[in-house]
Amino acid sequence: MSEILGPIHHWLFNKIQLQEELIKDIAASSDIKCDVDREAFVNKELRPLEELIDTDNIHGWLQNAIHDAEGRYAKLVTAILSSDSSAIDPLKEIAFKSGAKHPAGKNEFPTETYKHFQDFFVNGMPCDMVNSVVDQNNEHVVWEELQDLHSSYWKDCGGDPANYYILRAEIMKGMLAETDKEFREIEPQRFEIVRR
Numbered sequence: 001m002s003e004i005l006g007p008i009h010h011w012l013f014n015k016i017q018l019q020e021e022l023i024k025d026i027a028a029s030s031d032i033k034c035d036v037d038r039e040a041f042v043n044k045e046l047r048p049l050e051e052l053i054d055t056d057n058i059h060g061w062l063q064n065a066i067h068d069a070e071g072r073y074a075k076l077v078t079a080i081l082s083s084d085s086s087a088i089d090p091l092k093e094i095a096f097k098s099g100a101k102h103p104a105g106k107n108e109f110p111t112e113t114y115k116h117f118q119d120f121f122v123n124g125m126p127c128d129m130v131n132s133v134v135d136q137n138n139e140h141v142v143w144e145e146l147q148d149l150h151s152s153y154w155k156d157c158g159g160d161p162a163n164y165y166i167l168r169a170e171i172m173k174g175m176l177a178e179t180d181k182e183f184r185e186i187e188p189q190r191f192e193i194v195r196r
Contacts, residue, residue, distance in 0.1 A: 005050065005058065008126060012062055013049045015122045019069045022098050022171075026076060031090035034083035041076035043069070059125070066122055070153045077167070078159030088166070095167040099174025106179050110141040110193040113181055117172060117193075124149040140194040142186070 020043050027038035045052065054061040080087045102120060104113045114133065123130040130149060135142040151161035172183040176193075186192050 005053065005055070009053070009058060009062065010049060011119070012126070013053075013065070015120065016062075016065050016069050018102070018120055019073060019122050022095070023069070023073055023076060025094050025098055026080070026091065029090060029094055031093065032080060032084075032087050034080050034087055036076075036079045036083050038076060038080070041072045041079075043072070063125060066124065067153075070122060070150065071156070074150075074153040074159055074164070075157045077163055078154065078157050081159070081163065088163070091163075091167060092170045095170035096174040096177075099171035100177055102175060103177070104175045104179050104181070108179075109138055110181055110195065111136050113176070113179070113193050114141045114143065116175065120171075120175070121168065134190075140192055142190065142192045145189040145191070148189075 024042055026032070027042050032038075052061075077091060080091065104116045108116075111133075114136075118131070128147070128149060130145060130147055131143045132146055133141060133143045148161070150164045154161040154164055169183065169185070176183055180196050181193050182196055184192050184194070
């Protein structure tokens, strides 16, 4: 019997689509000058989840979709930077603009901003429980990244996993650009959203 598609499956698929949007933005940018066929990394599939997913293997299909999107993102950025290391600057600008297209609420509490981040970034499957909030109040939220699910994609293609986190920070900064909050890494794998 087929599993039933529920809100959590659509939530996860939406996060994958946001990753695909970032890949497309990088591929389409005229600010990056390098000899890389960037379009080769873009997923051209535009059908809705209901038409794509294997309803007999929902979990497996979503897991494969995550691996595919994360892998292509790592390969694209690594290929660009291998061709031109100075391209990190336009990549950071694209990442910031990507975040700005998906802004956090201006007057929301830091905990709501944290949820906004969790609704945007692909961090494996929900059962992976990648992040854990360790402190929160009306002025800030602090969380720890309990496991790094991203580095392996970058290492597999000869890239530097630090680039994932550099670009992720720029996306977060873009999301917060019009708010009274800022994102910061307070120690390795420990992050904070705090009111300015």
